[in-house]
Amino acid sequence: MAGDPYAALGVSKSASDAEIKKAYRKIAKTDHPDLNPDPAAGERFKAASAAYDLLKDPEQRRRFDAGEIDDQGHERPQQRYYRQHAEAAGNPYAQDYGFGGDPDLSDVFGDLFGQRGGGRGGPGQGGFRGFGGGPGAGAGQREADFSMRGQDHRFQLDVDFLTAAKGGKTRITMPDGSDLEVAIPKGAHEGQTIRLKGKGGPGYGKGGAGDAYLTLSVGQHPDFVREGDDIFTTLPISIDEAVLGGKVAAPTIDGPVNLTIPKGATTGQKLRLRGRGVNGGDQQVELKVVMPPQVDDDLAAFMENWRKSHAYDARAKRKG
Template sequence: MQDPYQLLNVDRKASQEDIKRAYRKLAKELHPDINPGNEAVEQKFKEISQAYSILGDAEKRQRFDKGEIDASGQETPFKGGFYRNHAGTKRGAKYNPFDFGEDISADDIFADLFGARNRRVRRPGANVSYTVPITFLEAAKGAKKRIKLADGKTLDVRIPPGTEDRQTLRLKGQGMPGVGGGPAGDALVEAHIQPHPFFERKGNNVHVELPVTLQEAVLGATVTVPTVHGSVSMKIPAGSNSGSTLRLKGKGIKARDGDEIGDQYVKLKVMLPERPDQELRDFIENWSRSHDYDPRRKAGLT
């Protein structure tokens, strides 16, 4: 897998804010919603999203720089065949291939193996941590993602609707094998949600900024608006201002712990033509002679 710094086109000394800006710029250009049916662009979007799941998290970035995880976010195998396991070790402790936990030492293991003790040690296996990058829409609506386990096997993980960023999903019995017949540990999968080019989540509500034309704002119109559930029609009242916010009830994200569904808030952004023609300029000039108004004074800015 390609180096995440190269994928995002950032220097290894780039700040977290620089990395975020670089990802957002690429995401807007490569997002599948903007390039429907283009498989090459979709694959590139997946690659930059994976890269951002590593570099966008300061802790994961530090671990990648140290070689503790690879470009896919998975643990790097230790030379002795053991895996670094941050979920199962003491907080802040460094990885030790002969650290079998608080209640058992390496001597206990070797003594049991060579028959120096009659007692049999039975201990659960350690938990193993993974990260999985998911898109904004996958987190909102639910999805299945495939991860590669420490033993090389693959596993399909169900991402529940309403999953939040950095939420940890527990896969029972998918961690390291137990000792002395003990049960296997669990796999702890942390979901990393990639920013969306125009959707933003706040609680269970979704916010989006919608560009509208001058005539749509002045005269009113019915326009098509994207939501996490698909596009819907929305009526813009005549005389709407830039910054006006309209609500689409029930078009947000379903709560993880209930049936409640949030709303979508659409903030209007009135846009002039890229190149206003002379007719529009003449009209505004004539209109302004008899319709003087000062919005800054009303807002207390003058």
């Protein structure tokens, strides 16, 4: 994203949840890598996926709109409203916030606490909500009583084609060296984000840990191409199978199944396997007639005799 998730989806900041979802679906239909090989389309789809992941969560959207997090879901540096107020000329409570004796700590806490400051009582009773101490409290006590949620972390996770299509589990190593098993949902797609609650940065004080977000990068498969929930594959067949028809084994994401080849099948003809795609989608099988590795004398003689009485123009436009 270029900093604005709304722009990435082509909607206004006031767009409803339904409008945001509709915009994302529209982009997915035109720019998904399985549907559009243009690299620029792939970048638009990735940006839209990241934007949708951020805005579909009401709390994340609220925090982004409020300037608390950026377009990647990372915490923004808090503004120093407290410092600006405490040091303002004529402020009667300027010396009662507890940091006047140590300018270094004042800078640190001013940056950390930002908008969390708030008076508790009248003159001489200035302080932070939740700090558990007035002017006499020590800096260590104030820091211990401060609570803030940990930062969210974002990573890219490479997933193989079949695991994304069928679902499964994979193990990842977190930045702290720990191993974690991640469940990949059935039908996962390129750019989809998986949330790992509490696996982000540690919180401060009583604040909970942030979350980890894994953006999926789905690998290619030598036999299958996915478009939405449908799977596409090309099936080679021999000359005799094309002419005579019959049953042949066709690969699917769940293993081979028998497919009936009609008599007179030709290259480019498509057959459908209902329910053999992803999440109930179909599999489209495109036939490809393949010549034998070597044309021997028997085949050549047979074709010469056959052509004498059955010749046809393969390049003539077919009717219907």
